Amino acid sequence: MQFNVTPHAKRNALTFCGLALLLFALIVFIHLVRDDVPGGVTVVIGATSAILLLLGIGKLIEPPVSLSITPEHLTYLHRRGQWQISWDNIIRYDVPRVTRILDLEDAPFLGFRLHNVDEVLQSISPRLASALLFEQRQLLTMALRHERPDQSDYSQYFDIPDRYVSPNGVVYKGLIASFAVRMAQLRELLGYDLYVSANALDRDVYEFKAHLQKLQASRNEAAGEDE
Known part of the structure; x- marks a missing residue:
């Protein structure tokens, strides 16, 4: 009998990617409706989106099984x-x-x-x-x-x-x-x-x-x- 372990970290991958895309869409929307968006806001939201996307991709490329026990x-x-x-x-x-x-x-x-x-x-x-x-x-x-x-x-x-x-x-x-x-x-x-x-x-x-x-x-x- 074999028991496979799916790590918790793997389960959060899509959540991180989804949040990253949501933040990116938010900053695009803000720039479409306003012309006076402070540069600092764009940088902070953009950087947060990029970090979340990298974390999500990093989790996605991990193997779906972390431990296999027989x-x-x-x-x-x-x-x-x-x-x-x-x-x-x-x-x-x-x-x-x-x-x-x-x-x-x-x-x-x-x-x-x-x-x-x-x-x-x-x-x-x-x-x-x-x-x-x-x-x-x-x-x-x-x-x-x-x-x-x-x-x-x-x-x-x-x-x-x-x-x-x-x-x-x-x-x-x-x-x-x-x-x-x-x-x-x-x-x-x-x-x-x-x-x-x-x-x-x-x-x-x-x-x-x-x-x-x-x-x-x-x-x-x-x-x-x-x-």
């Missing part, structure tokens, strides 16, 4: 590629948290800690590795700010080497190596290797975690019956 694998789908992990490779998954003064703050991601990172590194494309390195900079910055507040030099976290040797002794180079280093950094700071943004999910991240636990339990029960 009894064997979890596959993350991105416009730049995909990664896949087997259920048996997952140690645990949860919402990462950072220390904030005397409290804990949730990061808007679902994190996965793995037994073997080579499963991901040997299948991920350089294009997706590059995209995730960029997208996860904010997560890394958040983790450093709260987990390493007394550290004065963060260059080791951002000047990422392009060579990496996995715990199993496999050597990686280029963007794959840089992504592997980022995985190790985030594991050190937050406890997880892979991260799926809350925007890629179809429900609240904690609700999705509970749903994933149910799917995993059903899988384990089916596997037990087959033995």
